[in-house]
Amino acid sequence: MHHQQLKPAEAASLPRHLLEAHVVALVRRCCPGLLALRAAHARLIRLRLPRLTAAFALSKLLASSSSSSCGAAPSYARNLFDQIPEPTAFCYNSLIRALSSAAGVAPAADTVLVYRRMLRAGSPLPNSFTLAFALKACSVVPALGEGRQLHSQAFRRGLEPSPYVQTGLLNLYAKCEEVALARTVFDGMVGDKNLAAWSAMIGGYSRVGMVNEALGLFREMQAADVNPDEVTMVSVISACAKAGALDLGRWVHAFIDRKGITVDLELSTALIDMYAKCGLIERAKGVFDAMAERDTKAWSAMIVGLAIHGLVEVALKLFSRMLELKVRPNNVTFIGVLSACAHSGLVNEGRRYWSTMQELGIKPSMENYGCMVDLFCRSSLLDEAYSFVTGMAIPPNSVIWRTLLVASKNSNRFDIVQSASKKLLELEPCNPENYVLLSNLYASNSQWDRVSYMRKKMKENNVNVVAGCSSIEINGYLHKFVVSDDSHPEIKEIRLLLREIADRVVRAGHKPWTAAVLHDVGEEEKEVALCEHSERHGSWLPALTGNATTMSIVGVYSTARQIFR
């Protein structure tokens, strides 16, 4: 009965519960996939089901089209919903669930509209499913305003105690980087906290870079006897990657193996990212090679990792392999490819990849444009860089203008300097970095009137230079340092050690750049030293990815540690 075609005549004679069983089986069999769903839809129409069973069938189709395994189908879901004469809560909930897979900011706005429509209709009333799905839609955007409206709805309707609503709220705040709000929900959870809540909270801390909090909570979770799974571990590993905490990352990887946690696609990608960011590109490659299947993100993580290690040829070869295997690259993949070209001055190759990107129909992101500007600037093709910037399809951001400005400051292209600095101050009148950059630029040309003008403008805009900071992981704890901050309890020992390292670098006959960075030198020299460093090794240390002014003495220490390794 379940596996054979049912004819309209037979359908008419079947009792309702058997018909419904048939509908359930039919819809279940065709999932996932929108096409199969449409075919099932057509067959159900041909059966000319009685009114109630037809509504039931439409509800089942709607629920199926809203599941994530079906692929994005919000418009189909709307279509189905509109055919249901008296939608139940189940129908509303499925429609809201389907909306969360739409692109852009639409899910949040549409969700609120559907929710309002439900309230206006007077019945059915929203239940915990409604809120859980609606909150999910707001989390994917993420949309804090809409989410807060839903929070107050949950409270007013007494649906707040539901663990699914709670996790939905917690996740919403975590996605919006409102960790304090997320923590309030987390702490207020009644009874035992479930795995999803722990994972969402750890993920929230990791997302905003509160690494110690993320790892601390991971320990608390184990103390509370909640067993982490592969989803939890993705956040934990990603926290290690953010911190550049290699020792900790290796320990966590060993933990994953010891506990027999499945290293799936996502966790492998997180591990690749972690090893690459922590400087162990070979281990990253090892994880990549061991993967059973690799999606765009996994390939991108590997290619970007190789690129930042300066392993340009390997990165580009891997990209060709990716194309051969018909994995579709996206703009992030091209960040890796283009930055690889920029790193080693492959201008023509970079241009070629840029057209490849166009041919593949990938719309360049700001970062992609940034890679090209960087590519031209590093090869001293200022004219090309400038005309590229002015011809961009989207308005260039401050990063682009800063790249151009730094590249042209030692040239005689005052027109570029002029226009770039003007744009920069328009776009970011409150970023101290720009004032430092421009002051230094004018000072080096002895344009003292302009230097003091900069100072005046800073005062006008109430801009204060904030100290850059850096961090290093030692024995599983992240130590933070701020430029010229001596408050670290072991600052004396740290300074002594740095001096020792500097001496050893010189004695070992290394280029003096390392020593230059280690001693208290001017920003300009640090910048030169960093450029040389990047060319030689790729900028694999997170501590060094900021500009020279945001680099603290301990950031340098970790560089030196890597060199001696």
Add this chain to the structure above:
DNA sequence: ATAGGGTTAG
């Protein structure tokens, strides 16, 4: 009657 939280690359 029918369904549900958390994760990944720049």
